[in-house]
Amino acid sequence: MLRAIAKENDLTKTTLQHIKSVLSTIFTYAKNEGAFDGANPVDGVLIPRRAKEPGETHAYDLCQVLQILDRLPVLEKSLVATAALAGLRQGELRGLEWTDYTGNELVIKRSIWMSVVNLPKTRASRDSVPVIPALAEILDEYRKSMGNPEVGVVFHSGDRLPICVDKVGRRVIRRAPEAIRLPWYGWHAFRRGLASNLYEIGAQDKVVQRILRHSKPHVTRERYIKVFDRTVLEAVEKVQARIEELRQAKEDRRQLELKFGEVVIAESRSGGGFPPSSSVKAPFSHQSIGTSVVSC
Numbered sequence: 001m002l003r004a005i006a007k008e009n010d011l012t013k014t015t016l017q018h019i020k021s022v023l024s025t026i027f028t029y030a031k032n033e034g035a036f037d038g039a040n041p042v043d044g045v046l047i048p049r050r051a052k053e054p055g056e057t058h059a060y061d062l063c064q065v066l067q068i069l070d071r072l073p074v075l076e077k078s079l080v081a082t083a084a085l086a087g088l089r090q091g092e093l094r095g096l097e098w099t100d101y102t103g104n105e106l107v108i109k110r111s112i113w114m115s116v117v118n119l120p121k122t123r124a125s126r127d128s129v130p131v132i133p134a135l136a137e138i139l140d141e142y143r144k145s146m147g148n149p150e151v152g153v154v155f156h157s158g159d160r161l162p163i164c165v166d167k168v169g170r171r172v173i174r175r176a177p178e179a180i181r182l183p184w185y186g187w188h189a190f191r192r193g194l195a196s197n198l199y200e201i202g203a204q205d206k207v208v209q210r211i212l213r214h215s216k217p218h219v220t221r222e223r224y225i226k227v228f229d230r231t232v233l234e235a236v237e238k239v240q241a242r243i244e245e246l247r248q249a250k251e252d253r254r255q256l257e258l259k260f261g262e263v264v265i266a267e268s269r270s271g272g273g274f275p276p277s278s279s280v281k282a283p284f285s286h287q288s289i290g291t292s293v294v295s296c
Contacts (some may be wrong), residue, residue, distance in 0.1 A: 006051045013051045020045060022113075029116050058185040059192035060084065061200075064177070069138075071176040078142035079155055079165065080173060082106070084190040085135040087212050092120060094162040096154040101139065105130050108213065112162050125213045 001023075002016055011019075023042045030036035060068070065084045069077050082088050088096065091111035100107045105128045111120045120126045131139070143149065155163045165187065174184035191212065198208045 002045060003048045006048045011051065013047050016047050016051055020047065025113055025116060025118055028118060057192060058183075058189050059196045060177075060182075060185070060189050061193060062197045064180070064182060065190070065193060065197075067180050068173075068176040068182075071179055072173065074142050074145050075155070075157070075163075076168060076173050076176075078138055079163075079168065080176075080190060081135050081138045083187055084193055085132060086129045087191050087194040088129075089191065090165045090187050091118075092125075093155055093165050094153075098143070098149055098151055098154055101131070101154065103131065103136060120213075122213075122215045125215075127210075127213050129211060129213070 002020065005011065005019060006016055020042060024040055027036060027040045027042055031038075031040070065080070069081060069084075072080060079093060082093060082096070086106055088106070088108070089111065091113050092108055094112040095110035095117065096106065097109075100109055107128045108120050108126060111118050111125075139154075152160055153162050155165070157163050169184070169187055177184055195208050195212055198211065199205075203211075
């Protein structure tokens with residue numbers, strides 16, 4: 001089925017993976033309702049090898065995230081902060097309940113797709129994530145604005161039903177990055193941003209994998225961690241600084257060798273125990289300087 005879909009629609013591997021996830025969800029729902037019995041037939045399915053590679057993905061850096069948060073109302077601000085600072089997926093944002101929030105961590109117990117409530121994507125996804133003080137402050141402010149609820153869905157628009165995260169993103173949240181001349185890259189750009197921001201400040205791959213709750217480390221490395229342009233620029237600037245240091249060291253050594261050579265010649269002319277100047281050679285000729293100083 002996936003091969004036929006890929007062939008007819010020229011879809012990328014990422015899109016086919018999403019289709020696979022939807023099919024798996026449908027079978028899980030059917031089994032829970034008693035309409036299907038047995039192992040989920042989608043679990044062992046492989047994505048067609050010849051499917052198109054996905055295009056370039058994007059991540060919001062920490063500075064951009066803060067600028068976006070400053071421009072959002074309290075509900076949307078809380079949604080974005082939870083995605084960007086805790087790394088929750090769209091379905092996990094919809095499935096989050098107040099009993100899952102302890103003040104120090106979020107326990108990820110469920111994911112909601114449309115009206116279907118499921119367990120999170122993988123076993124590794126069913127874990128907790130730390131809540132830093134900046135995120136706790138935003139969530140507590142939002143909770144207070146909602147009347148300090150103790151139970152129920154965290155993100156809703158007043159009807160106690162899970163909010164449509166995608167619709168809120170397209171209608172409201174996308175205006176914030178566009179106001180600072182940034183494209184709206186979608187919700188996953190916040191999750192990739194968390195991985196990239198952690199990596200940029202020195203977090204090891206294994207730590208980033210744990211926070212994003214990926215079951216396989218290569219997924220974190222290859223699909224989520226992005227090297228920001230700023231980081232690339234800083235790296236090449238360090239190379240330039242090192243080049244300048246080596247050039248200065250070379251020049252200092254050259255000046256020292258020339259000075260030492262002048263001292264030797266002056267001593268020989270004054271009869272200070274050296275042979276006549278006609279038979280004296282400077283310790284370093286121009287050729288020797290060129291060959292000896294270049295090695296670094």
